[in-house]
Amino acid sequence: MRLAEFHSRDHGPGDSLAQSDTAMIWAALDTVTDPEIPVISIVEMGMVPSVLVDGDATVVRMTPTFAGCPALDVIRQNIVAAVKNAGYENVRVDVVFDPPWTSDRITDVGREKLKSFGLAPPGAACGSINELRIAEAACPLCDSTNTTLESIFGPTLCRAIHYCNDCQQSFEQFKPV
Amino acid sequence: MPTEAVQPSVTPAVRSAVIDLLYRLADDSVILGHRNSEWTGLGPILEEDIAFSSMAQDKLGHAQALYTLLHELGEPAPDANAFLRTTEQYRCCELVALARADWAFSLVRQFFFSEADRIRFELLSQSAFEPLAQLARKLHGELKYHVMHGRMWMKRFGQGTAEGRERIQTAINAVYPHALGMFESTAQDEAIAAHRIGPSESEMQDRWENEGGTVLSDAGLTVPKNVKPVYGGRAGKHGPELAALLESMQRVYRIDPNTQW
The missing domain is CATH 3.30.300.130 (Fe-S cluster assembly (FSCA))
Known part of the structure; x- marks a missing residue:
């Protein structure tokens, strides 16, 4: 299909x-x-x-x-x-x-695979400059949404760094672009 | 980078205007990318080391894509174009060529440039030259992160300690005349507007002064007034910084331009 x-x-x-x-x-x-x-x-x-x-x-x-x-x-x-x-x-x-x-092109299966790899999948891509939207990331380890954006730049161009306030782990997110 | 022949047939007048514009965009990108890469390993904190390295990598990618469009219009291949042209042949503005100085200086330069870059590519996404419009739509999404980075730091420093505010304000005052030079006109500007290839420099400057100025005022920082712009870069008249940068950037390539990397 x-x-x-x-x-x-x-x-x-x-x-x-x-x-x-x-x-x-x-x-x-x-x-x-x-x-x-x-x-x-x-x-x-x-x-x-x-x-x-x-x-x-x-x-x-x-x-x-x-x-x-x-x-x-x-x-x-x-x-x-x-x-x-x-x-x-x-x-x-x-x-x-x-x-x-844009990151909206990643399929649902792809998003699941990113998460299994330890990368939070991107939220809906937004054209505007909106830090709040980019800060929305669910922890790929414990699914908590109580997370904080640490850095909009990460180890590769496509990753941002977040912190999970519940399981107290840093994690990476595939950036919404 | 794109290998697909996508450009429609263009008249000589359009072709000249597009080439003039693309060289400015590509040269700004490669030179600022190189300057920001000089922070790799030296950033004041790890996150900023990564931020400047990432933005450098983005801009080198943008340069490669822009030089590829030039190549499709009959100009030299991207590597040869970046690594074999002389200082006088470069069309970047002086802002991007200035030595990196301290981190406040580099940060403010990046802030001013990103604000303009985002406006530029937003407007170019409507270009009548479709290959450029397509590329602009792509790059615009990446640039929002550069803008977020700059705005975040202006706000932090503007509302932070007296020393931080003073150092950022000093950098703003020093960078501003060069930042205005981003909008230097060339002989092709009328053709660029007439053929709807891109926006006029004055339109972009108005938006940049308004939007960038608001960020600074909101942060409690002062926008310099009655500043005389530093022009010359778009005409190939550069200061000693660009020559020094190119000497370093091109040295290895020039040893053997035909080698396979």
Whole structure:
């Protein structure tokens, strides 16, 4: 279901793929992870708006999480390797900013996986500058919402640091962007 | 970074105007990113070490994306563009090139720049040059964290100890003439407005003075009045700080520009 939804939501140039190819390629992409958060796939992260065909090439469109994310090159290489491994020789990754990635693109399954990794999932992304909204994070260890935002910058560009006042542990949150 | 050929066919006049604007945006980003990276390992507290390093990484990412748009318009590849141009070829404002000085100075510079950066990319998300509009919509979301950081510290220092307030006010007074230089016009500004590529510098400056000024006044800090802006950067006329920065930033790349990284 998700595959069809992703495929129809965003349109790109090029021919559409046969149904069987589509399923194979999306399954291959679902094995590619962010090296800094290895539990969640790039599909669950919402980083792949569409896959299409351009002549002989299979084109994976990738919308980056943060423009300065140092993992992008590795992810791009891993996409090519995974799709080649599924039997598609000529693979290209197009980095696109349309649609712009926001944390709202992370799927529900992806959010559960972030939490299991110890990262509080992001709340709804807000366009405005609102510290209160960003401060809302449930502790991934004890589910308490009695938490305090410690730092809007963390060990990677996509993480903020919070403190749980109930279980008295620091934890990281995937930032709403 | 984007490899998809997305730019529509553009007229020579639009192309020149877009290129002029993109160089200003990209050069501001890479130079401020480099300056802020100089705080990595040296921040006064761990959180600020991380904050400046993160904002530096963001700005280098923004620079890479902007240089990529330039490359798609026929300009040199991103690395060659950043690492092989001379001081005179750079179009950044003087504000971003100034030596990092003390943390108060760097913090105030970052505050002034972030306020302008957010306004700029918010307005550019309506650009008639669609590849820039798309990128602006993306970067705008990241910039809100930079703005939050600056505003939080202005408030803290404005309402904190006498020494902190005095040091921040001293930095504000020193940085302000250079901050006004962010809005220096170029010969392409009329074309940029006429083709709806981006907002005018005076429109951005009005909003910046209003919104940034409110943050400072609310914090009990004073906005300098009747200040003469420091111009020149947008025309390639830079002080010695940029030359020193480029000498350091470009040194390794220039040893062997063709090497594979």
